[in-house]
Amino acid sequence: MSKPIVAIVGRPNVGKSTLFNRLAGERISIVEDTPGVTRDRIYADVEWLNHSFTLIDTGGIEPNSDDIILSQMRKQAEIAIETADVVIFLVDVKQGLTDSDHEVANMLRKSHKPVVLAVNKVDNMIQNNMDVYEFYNLGLGDPIPISAAQPLGLGDMLDKVIEHFPEQETSEYEDEVIKVAIIGKPNVGKSSLINKILGEERVIVSDIPGTTRDAIDTPVTIGEDKFVFIDTAGVRRKNKIKEDIEKYSIVRTVAAIERADVAVLMIDASEGITEQDTKIAGIAHEKGKAAIIVVNKWDKIEKDDKTMNKYLKDIEFKLSYMPYAPKLFISALTGQRVHKLFEMIKLVAQNHSLRISTGLLNDVLYEAMAMNQPPTDKGKRLKIYYMTQVSVRPPSFVLFVNDKELMHFSYERYIENQLREAFGFKGTPLRFMVREKQ
Ligand code: GDP
Ligand code: GDP
Secondary structure, three states: OOOOOEEEEEEEOOHHHHHHHHHHHOEOOOOOOOOOOOOOEEEEEEEOOOEEEEEEEEHHOOOOOOHHHHHHHHHHHHHHHHHHEEEEEEEEOOOOOOOHHHHHHHHHHOOOOOOEEEEOOOOOOOOOHHHHHHHHOOOOOOOOOOEEEEEEEEHHEEEEEEEOOOOOOOOOOOOOOEEEEEEEEOOOHHHHHHHHHHHHOEEEEEEEEOOOOHOEEEEEEEEOOOEEOOOHHHHHHOOHHHHHHHHHHHHHHHHHHOEEEEEEEEEEEOOOOHHHHHHHHHHHOOOOOOEEEEEEOOOOOOOOOOOOHHHHHHHHOOOOOOOOOOOEOOOOOOOOOOOOHHHHHHHHHHOOOOOEEEEEHHHHHHHHEEEEEEEEEEOOOOOEEEEEEOOOOEEEEEEOOOOOHHOOHHHHHHHHHHHHHHHHHOOOOOOOEEOOOO
């Protein structure tokens, strides 16, 4: 189950940033350590009691210079409604109730999204109490007095927010179901691909299980094999605000990747590999997911016998941290090679949960060390006593050594390559931990 998403909406100067920073504390951005991903202050992880959620600040949108406050607020509210599980609607006790507050309240009410109405700048709970009652007029239930600056009342507010979170389930799908997230920047062809897949004759789209949250996923069966495409609602959504939510779509992408086993990263052949592609791929890599790189719109470009190689070279260079990912050149429009995708998904999912016995692992390790001795530093040689696999999804290994400092990145990479040669592991990242043992 991915983390719930909470959005803060409100007029300029009501205190959105102050509240955001107060709640976010030092726990910033979920993806800051991902290669190529710069830290983005528009969202943060928050923990409250036993719950954690992702908070987004829709105030991060830059209004166009001629944008009036109201249209900016409408946009914000649309984004929040599209993206979030719970919306915090922030108003200001000092400014009182305004027309634009009413307008936004109407939008929020119509959306049927859970809304928590928080009245900010109630720095003195006794003195300001009467002024808070005015906000009952918005028809959004009890207004909760807070002061983001002091801070006051934030606990009560968060309690209300958490009440609206979807029930936590221990396990969403049975173990044999392969969870797939189709990811990529807007307009790369994600929804076209999903529609093509669902239109295939052998693909049976299953009934969607009960809970509302699951309705965003699409489970399918092909023969004996069960797959579920994660967050297809977000992917297939088609409307005018799609572009506006681009900036926030990364939050959905991260949530989808977290729930998936396999990430299918789509690239637009007519645009080549862009910085946004490397960001998104970096998230899948960082989260340890199996990955497939799909170059889409292959029908659209001029080709000769060198074109595919040129793309492969470019991928190798720009997505150098994921050489394990198999590549597929498709057209979601014509359906070219789309049928190959399922075999590939199955293969990488198997490798993602592959377990190798300690005996076999160490046979490979000792042979690797015999062929290419471990490095030395200041006369001391690295000794690797043995290794063992500690987990799957992705396969993770512990290497027991005499001195951690002596383990160079290049030698670790060498061992990784030897393991890949021996056991395959196509499509999955591998993780290594080095432990000292006397
Ligand atoms: P935003 O435009 O909605 O993001 O609002 P800001 O967070 O930038 O806050 C606008 C102003 O209100 C700033 O001067 C804040 O210091 C002030 N402010 C925010 N929260 C409180 C509060 O709880 N009490 C008081 N008195 N001022 C606050
Ligand atoms: P999404 O935003 O990633 O879901 O992208 P869409 O599936 O909405 O596709 C964006 C645009 O690209 C649409 O106009 C599609 O018709 C077009 N498109 C998608 N796949 C292909 C393809 O394989 N070839 C060509 N020529 N166009 C495509």
